[in-house]
Amino acid sequence: MLAVAVAVPVTCVPAFAAHSGRSAASGDDDPGATLLPPLPVRLGEGNPCTGPSDETATGVTWSQTALGLPRAQRISRGSGATVGVVDTGVAPDVPSLSGRVTALDGADEDCVGHGTFAAGLIAAAPEKGSGIAGVAPAAEIVALRGTDDRGVPSVEKVAEGIRTAADRGAQVIYVGYVLRTGRTELTAAVAHATERDALVVAPAAPDAVPKEELGPDNKMPEGPYWPAAVPEVLSVVDFGPSGVRQKNAPPAYEPDLSAPGSSMVSAGPQGSGHYIGSGASLAAAGVAGTAALVRAYQPDATAAEVTRRLLDTAYPADTPRADPFAALSVVSDKSEAAPAKPVPAHLPQPADPGPRTRSLVIAAAGLTLVLLVGGMAAVIPRGRARGWVPPGRSADDASAAPDGQR
Template sequence: MASRTAYRVTARTGGRATVRPLRAVLAGALVLLTAATGYGAGAGSAHADPVPTPLPSADATAPPAIRLPVIPSRFEPLSDGCVRPSATVVPQVPWAESSLGLGRARQLASGAGVTVAVVDSGVSRKAPALAGRVTAAGAAGADCLGHGTFVAGLIAAAPAPGGGFGGVAPDACVLAVRGLAADGTPDEAAVAAGIRAAADAGAQVIDVSLAFPRSTRALDDALRHAAAKDALVVAAATPDDPPRTTGGDGEEPPPVAMWPAARSGVLSVVDVDVLGDRPEDAARPVRADLAAPGVGVTGIGPSGRGNYLGNGPSVAAAFTAGAAALLRSYRPDLTAPEVAARLTASAYPAPVPRLDPFAALSASGGSPASAARPSAGSAISLHVPREDPAPGRRATLITCAALLIALVLGAASLLRRRTRAATAREV
């Protein structure tokens, strides 16, 4: 009897030992099913940052929508003086910041030790979010228009108390350079001089908000000078407020070449909205390396702690320049061409690859310098519809997980019946 008892215990123990790996496989299948359906903690994409709820419409139960002043997108003197301070601080994390996964990227780098030059309308030293980190060439430490300060804030603003907004690289330093003529209009000569001065001052990244329909020898020479100084130039692919033209008979206008973005070696950036699409009637550049948020983007102004809205390729270029600052801070061994190649190679696949700062920082293996980039003369379609592959992948995962669960349950049931039959025979 004792031997039978010993055998029975051994038989049951063996059965449990056999069931344990089956349970482990079953648990794995359930995890796979959970990941496929998107439920549970940790499910979702790599950009699992807090996404603010869309602003509700004003009704009896919902709070009123937040309204922000808009930073001018046209580079010309304001008719009623300088941009007025904003009285509204947005407490939510802006959509652009969430979509770029900046919360994760800033865990790896903050831009410390990197100087980003902003060639724009100037950058106000009075902006609290940039306090102590702005140096200026000449009179560029004041910014009546507000655009340059807005751009610099997207690159390097520190988070404000009670606000959800923060720049891409909040520990980077900003070098303010004015790219406007004395009358406040965009000027190729001023931009060329600004790029050269920024490179000589040691800026590792040079952000150019302005775009011109032609280049000049001075601008070409300045870009070559920046390249020789290992400074990465990031530029808006088209103007923020380009003239509206058509191709005739309602056809889409042809791609345009705008400088300095059209020059080889410059990182050319276009703007996209919250859905990843370009604004309606936006100008198409002959070349675009990256796309980044540029529609309804929250940022700072030249004074006060209030927020503003900004739009255009210059806004998208600012996000890209901030990402370049993060990467140059995190990987100081990379050259400017390698930084540009890593940003483009790690971008999210789309008609124009979408900027992904965390992917650029976390990329490993191989030299990014060999990554393929669009040629200078190729036109890029910016309006091709994109099919999201995620639903198909989720369906496949769900099917595989369900089959695996069925197989495991069947095997466990069969094993349980055999164990009971063996036990009955022993008794």
């Protein structure tokens, strides 16, 4: 059975132009626009592998503009960062990824195309005649398979892919599918990656839900989803050009960030043509690319510090929106460094009171002497002038007094 390929019906993408040998499907209003083939989420039994696309998008997509990539990529292009892609595989011969893909354990064959598409959103370099580019167009890719060749994920494959990517030095690990089971195994795999300073990014909702996984009355599952529900994982949900999710999109479970994920354009598993797709997994690819930009620009930052930076600089919304330019350029008010220990104050020892006391005694004695001399200078001349006669008596009275009373 072929699952729904995208969360919304495939329509013309107004944010870019495409060319092909066929006439435009959108009519005379936009003769340069045409439908891109839809990206499958899974392949039914007996369905052929996804082939090359005959359509090439020539302009810049709405998602590139929404993420502010022209400004962000003037600061960092992801050179030196390695992103693990745990998905359906990544075709290493795709021109926009050529020379930058290391595929392990058979992950160089991508029958579905989802892993190659996601890797393009993360790290595709622009090609001549096309403006389509990934978030971190100079990053390296380590591809690992997390699904079978039909695109059905398994707990064991995803867990092993996360571990292997971390062991191979991936600084960011992208997981392209969600699982409703595997809490123990995937939590342990994420812990393994965290110990090796790798940041795991995963979708907080499935891109599409097969009929056999629907609940009673065709109710969609609501999570939790793994590995996104592991606390150390950066979980991501999608939004569209209008800034909101499609109403019929599967419910997301406690996402940390949101990013463009509707009407996304990227490479197919063969050739240089492009596909269109929608879903939370594609939004997670954009956040993984953003993390690669930051890790390349700040190579000494830990995975936890990069996570905090992405969250602190996100654009405010119901679910904060990833902002690559802000993550690279904004100086956060929240210091991630440990506070400096207070320096103890060193007060000088109290001075010896002896010299000060002696100085005060000497000064007081000097003042007393000055006052005494001043007083004598005023009294002696007057006494001499009066013949030392007390006030109120004349000199004649003094001479008439008996000798004993003078």
